[in-house]
Amino acid sequence: MCFCSQNWLHLILDKPRIIANIAAIARLTTGLQISLHICGPLIFENNDKTKWRASLDYLQHTCIHFHQNIFRCLHVLEKKPWIIEIGSLSTIWESSFQIGDCLILGPEIGHISPQIMQKLSYRKLSIPQPGPIRSLNLAQCASIVTFEAIRQIYNSHTFLP
Secondary structure (H helix, E strand, O other), X not given: OOOOOOOOEEEEEEOOOOHXXXXXXXXXXXXXXXXXXXXXXXXXXXXXXXXXXXXXXXXXHOOEEEEOOHHHHHHHHOOOOEEEOOOOOOEHHHOXXXXXXXXXXXXXXXXXXXXXXXXXXXXXXXXOOOOOOOOOOHHHXXXXXXXXXXXXXXXXXXXXX
C-alpha cells in the first residue's frame, strides 16, 4: 500500500542486493514522502523484519513498490528517468529536477541495463567524487541525489514546506 500523499518524486533502485541499503533508503524515502521502487528479483525474503532493521518502524509508512524488472517499472511510471551512474560528464548539480521526476540508481555491483543506458544516455548524471574511491555506497548516493532534487523543487515551488 502506498501512503504518499503525492508522487512528487520517484526513487528507483535497479536490482539492489544489500538489504541494509534498501532499508536505509526506505527510511529516507519515508521521511521525505517520496515513492520508492525496487526493481528486479529480490535475493532475500522481503517479509523478514530483522533484515529491514535500518528502516525501523517506518516501513509500514513507506510508499514502496516492487517491480519484476526496471522495464516494467518505467512502463508503469511512463516518465523519462534520470540515471545516476558513475562516469557521466554531467553532474546532479547541472540538472534541472522537476516534480514527478524519476531517479534511477543502479545495483551495488554492476550497472544499469545497457538498453536503458543507450536509450537515455543524455539523461545520465553523476555525483562528483574527487577522492580516491571507486564509488559511494548506494544509500549515500540515494540521500545525496534525493536531497538535491528536493532542494531544486523547493526552490522552484513556493507551495512546498
